[in-house]
Amino acid sequence: MTKLNEANNHLKPVVENSQRPGTVLRLVLLAVVLLATAAAFVWFRDQLENEIVLGILGVLAMAGIFFLVSAVIGFVEVMPQNRTDTVARAVLNSHPDGSLITDRKGRIVYANAAYGRLTGAEQVGPVSLEHLLSRNRESTEAVYRLTNGLMEGKSGYEEFRLPRPLGQSDNQGQPAWWYRLKARPLTIEEEPGGPFFIWQISDITAERGEQEKFFRELQNAIDYLDHAPAGFFSAGRKGEIFYVNATLADWLGIDLTKFEPGSMMIRDICAGEGLTRLETIHPEPGQKRTETLDLDFRKANGQSLPVRIVHRVSAAKDGAPGESRTIVLQRGREEQGAHDDSSAAMRFNRFFNNTPMAIASVDGSGRILRTNTQFMKLFSGVTGAGEAEGNFLFGIVPETERERLHAALAAAKDRKVDIEPVEARHPTEEGRYFRFYVNAVIDQSEEAPEEAAIVYAVETTQQKALESQMAQTQKMNAVGTLAGGIAHDFNNVLTAILLSSDHLLLQARQSDSSFADLMEIKRNANRAAVLVRQLLAFSRKQTLRPAVISLTDAIGDLRMLVTRMLSGTKVKLEVDYGRDLWPVKTDLSQFEQVMVNLSVNARDAMPDGGILTIRTRNLPAADAAELNFRGLPAEDFVLIDVVDTGTGIPPEIMDKIFEPFFTTKDIGKGTGLGLSMVYGIIKQSGGYVFPESEIGKGTTFHIFLPRHIVVETADSNGADNSGPTPAVGDAARTGQGTAPVAAAEELDLTGKSAVVLLVEDEEAVRRGGKRMLEARGYTVHEAGSGVEALEILEELDGKVDVVVSDVVMPEMDGPTLLGEIRKLYPDMKFVFVSGFAEDAFARNLPEGSKFGFLPKPFTLKQLATTVREMLDGIESKREGSE
Secondary structure, three states, X not given: OHHHHHHHHHHOHHHHHHOOHHHHHHHHHHHHHHHHHHHHHHHOHHHOOOHHHHHHHHHXXXXXXXXXXXXXXXXXXXXXXXXXXXXXXXXXXXXXXXXXXXXXXXXXEEEOHHHHHHHOOOOOOOOOHHHHHOOOHHHHHHHHHHHHHHHOOOOEEEEEEEOOOOOOOOOOOOOOEEEEEEEEEEOOOOOOOOOXXXXXXXXXXXXXHHHHHHHHHHHHHHHHHHOOOOEEEEEOOOOEEEEEOHHHHHHHOOOOOOOOOOOEEHHHHEOOOHHHHHHOOOOOOOOEEEEEEEEEEEOOOOOEEEEEEEEEEEEOOOOOEEEEEEEEEEOOHHHHHOOOHHHHHHHHHHHHHHOOOEEEEEEOOXXXXXXXXXXXHHHHHHHOOOOOOOOEHHHHOOXXXXXXXXXXXXXXXXXXXXXXXXXXEOOOOOOOEEEEEEEEOOOOOOOOOOEEEEEEEEEOHHHHHHHHHHHHHHHHHHHHHHHHHHHHHHHHHHHHHHHHHHHHHHHXXXXXXXXXXXXXXXXXXXXXXXXXXXXXHXXXXXXXXXXXXXXXXXXXXXXXXXXHHHOOOOEEEEEEOOOOOOOEEEOHHHHHHHHHHHHHHHHHOOOOOEEEEEEEEEEOHHHHHHOOOOOOOOOOEEEEEEEEOOOOOOHHHHHHOOOOOOOXXXXXXXXXXXXXXXXXXXXXXXXXXXXXEEOOOEEEEEEEEEOOOOOEEEOOOOOEEEOOOOOOOHHHOHHHOOOOHHHHHHOOOOOOOOEEEEEXXXXXXXXXXXXXXXXXXXXXXXXXXXXXXXXXXXXXXXXXXEEEEEOOOOOOOHHHHHHHHHHHOOOOEEEEEEOOOXXXXXXXXXXXXXXXXXXXXXXXXXXXXXXXXXHHOOOOOOEOOO
């Protein structure tokens, strides 16, 4: 220790001088006294012979010498020594950790006694850390990291292991020695040259030993828990599982190497209604509650694991659910197969709680005695905090149904059978319905002698929804049938009005006063015909006038109409035309109606503006199959997308948008027939429509129209002509704008002595048609039914050029009449007249039947054109089986 202190005095003049201020002051004081004595001697040298002066000087000399000696030996202090430095030095020397002060270059400024003892340098003087710890890589790296931190003004510490203790050559039987090295910067303003570094090193071998011992004990405890004969898991407040022991993991097939705390929830391992039972365990605020339950857990492979659990739940002071700890006991097969009372009780509890039916036992007053899990799940919100026991049964039904439930319970108390079930809705959840069965308890058990009835609750919400849907479907079918019947009768009325108005207009002049009234009658009759077509579109029985069209041209012509319709809004129209679109066959006017309806809906869905996009493209069969739209076949289609950036359609009403009369608009602003007509028209054209929507982003309607395959035919000169074969009368239907008007104008509509048999049960229509055809030069025979038409044909010996027949007639309808005529006269030309769609009756005709078709209501010109085309054989060949 002496040598260490001497070395410190030699290496640390700055610190030592600052700790000995008294010595310096004494030397200064001695010099001042000597100078004063010399000055006095010079001053009084002329008066030395004076005894008085000499005596005074003697006294002063003796006092000065006494004071000087006292100051030198420390008896008298002119300026007291700073005791703080002495105390600080004593504290550093007595500190158990080795302390070392160095400058920025690593030179030692101070080292306390503990540093000497710890490093074995008590006799030879302090050794630098770099030299002391340079023989071990781990300690060298620790010193390097701390030194870098000190250079940046940061404090820190490192722990490292050495094979032997510092300052000793052997390890003293210890496998390893652990040290903790701390470092922090020290700044002294009075000392130039920058900050100093304080290092502290301590032996933590014993501390590490205690830690390792604790970890070994903890590992042993975890190992015991992991391999205990019972399963165990702990969960957080939300049901997230933080720990699963190896036993339970093995039972459930959980790979612990991949398990992460919080990655699984209790609901992931609790099968059936077990989770509901666990959630109903609510301790008092700030308390804990333990329950024993028989449940089924779910293995990783989906299989069931019957278990008995001891579940302990804690609650926060505010009553919020807290963490849980659960012990799991597996119920083995041998226990399940046993016939003792305990095994039977477990089996009963398992079946009782896992049944999907809500069950509760009640006493005579209606107080609930016991419930199963399903009952708690359905009615926990109305029976109180997840626990139904102790509450009254009548709270689970609305007040209006409680009297009936009281009556059923009273009947059960009297032990009656065949008690009528009670239908009721959920008291708090709208749209949920239940049927309650109340059965009397004949033999009370010793466990519950007060038990009077067992109540079974079966949810009938889905059944009620299906019944409502079926009722709505039946109602809509009835409305559709009614609309079809009205359309048929109304078409006859409109046909008579149109034929009569045409007859009068032929005889009137434009200057006549009645001419304007006749035109108004015809105009309103045509408006009524449009209303009839809407009714038929609603019931998907409208008459289509299909023609092969180019969608590029059709949408191009429609673009101006849609643009005008969007004027005054912030909606912008964009059209993306596909290249080389395949032809499609559809009714152009009905297709335009589809696009207008969708465009109007898109406009209304963008009240604040947006973009309406119409795009088309070819969709090969392979691409159609990849779309995965339900019911869409893998065929070639032309796809039309109508896209808006509007509010979107909520998922809960997506399945209802095509229902008739369903609308989200305000009362008086929508009929609900728009999308129903879209669906009917597209389906009747052989196509498909699928909507896609996302709230806040918009809606897309995908329309798929089948590709029309061009049929190659040979003309009379042997040349091949490629093109579609239109239906009979297509060229004559100028009223709808789908056929070329010029062709109808150039056709000679005179009868040329042709014989026509007109079959129609409506007298006004038959009379008007006969008069119009006779005016064109035809010879017309009329019949009121199919039977009468056959009799007339027999009288005329089959000398009839064309038969024009209604479809729906009494006694014998039109398709039956065609079948009978084909038996006698296979080549006789035949034209059907009907207000229904052509395919509504064509499918009932024999395969290969050939006929023409004229939809009601029709005008004089349309009737004459259709008959003329049939007689002349202009594109009149039509297969009814198409």
